[in-house]
Amino acid sequence: MSTRPAPPTTDLTDADLEAQGAQAHATRNWVFLHGTAEQLAHHTERMLALEQEYLRRHPRRTWQGVEQGPGTTPAADPVRAVLQAVAAAGGRLHKLEVHQAARAAGLPRAALAELYGQGLLTTDGPDRVLTDAGRARCDSAPTAAPEPGELRWVAEADPTWAGDVVRVVGGAAPGVFDIHHAPGTALPGDWWSAQDTDGTVLGFGWMDVGWGEAEVLLAVAPGSRSAGVGTFVLARLEVEAARRGLNYVYNTVRPTHPDHDAVHDWLLARGYAGSSSDAALRKRVGVAPERPTAAPGASSSSSTAAGPAGGSDRGPGHEDQGGYVDVEDHAY
Incomplete structure (x- = not known):
């Protein structure tokens, strides 16, 4: 009994392309753990073909939504646009979809992080939940932060x-x-x-x-x-x-x-x-310049100890190994 070959991805409608792509991702782990080598290879080939066709049709999109890119216009009020995206989903949205809504609205990542500190969004596992303050912000004028x-x-x-x-x-x-x-x-x-x-x-x-x-x-x-x-x-x-x-x-x-x-x-x-x-x-927060070279004949212990403008720049991890301590002059 022969298996009917899958239709070419170029022949799929947009709806079928998204549906098959979502199904491929949902079954990926099961095929990886329990499928045969042949099944895994076939699944991989089909999944990549679906992804490539999707990106060909929608070069600025991801599986979850629209991504900001050339040819798109940021929202006039990016904060409100992101909050409205969460509200439109019933007040709860996966964090990755919130990030994509922010990119679509032209809201920088740092500004998106501010929404949590402002109490407009809160977290519940992988979801981001709209608060009462967030709902009010959807309908109110933006409040300017102080200079x-x-x-x-x-x-x-x-x-x-x-x-x-x-x-x-x-x-x-x-x-x-x-x-x-x-x-x-x-x-x-x-x-x-x-x-x-x-x-x-x-x-x-x-x-x-x-x-x-x-x-x-x-x-x-x-x-x-x-x-x-x-x-x-x-x-x-x-x-x-x-x-x-x-x-x-x-x-x-x-x-x-x-x-x-x-x-x-x-x-x-x-x-x-x-x-x-x-x-x-x-x-x-600080990259110290090189230490001044000691005068000829001066001992290393007599060289100027490094303060805020001295010392040497040591990479991550040295703080646990004593790397900040200079044995010669005990400067940190």
Whole structure:
């Protein structure tokens, strides 16, 4: 009994092409695990033919939707366009489809990440869910974020667990931080506040330096999460670390964070990266210039120790191996 050959992909309608392509991807793993070598080869050949024909017909599309490209026009309001795409799907959309909706609307990845911090979208496994605030944004005029000059970066000389710190940091959702302090307790590390022109504290940044890098944390007051305060605080922390001659800053999003995936993506969009073996996300914030050459006859121990403008640039991983320590002059 002979098997009827599949029709050429060029003869398929658009609907049949999409349906067969989806079926090929859905059955791929089963054929790989349980099929014969001949079946796997046939499946691979057919799947590639379907993909190539689909891309020939729709060069700027993917299986999930439209991708921004030459000849397309970004939406007048990209944020609203993305939120409306989620609303049109019943208020819930797979994260890959949300990313594709953003590309179609012309919304940069960093701006898409902001939607989670602004409370317009939230996460539920692989899905992105439209919040009540997101639904309201679909029908409201956009709110302009404040210019950087409208925020002030103020060092906290003697931070304690009181006042604005309790209001902002202590007011975070359960699971965001693991902080347990008695009232009035002195806080470790370096603290800064982000304040508006009236002196109201909108957020805090924290940094703890050790072995050539710094851990950073940030907290934004609940009523200020749509104003770009978090981006401002993170950028200022990176500047502070670079000024001290540090190579890296890192942040660890706790597994108990209620918006873990959104915050994780928000950091990735700002240049942070991690690995499967390390929950911390790191970013290189400073590349130190070469050390000045010692004067002839001078011993290596008498050379100028590297501060923020000195030292050597060491790659990732050295922080765990003592690579930041110069044995000759003990400079980090």
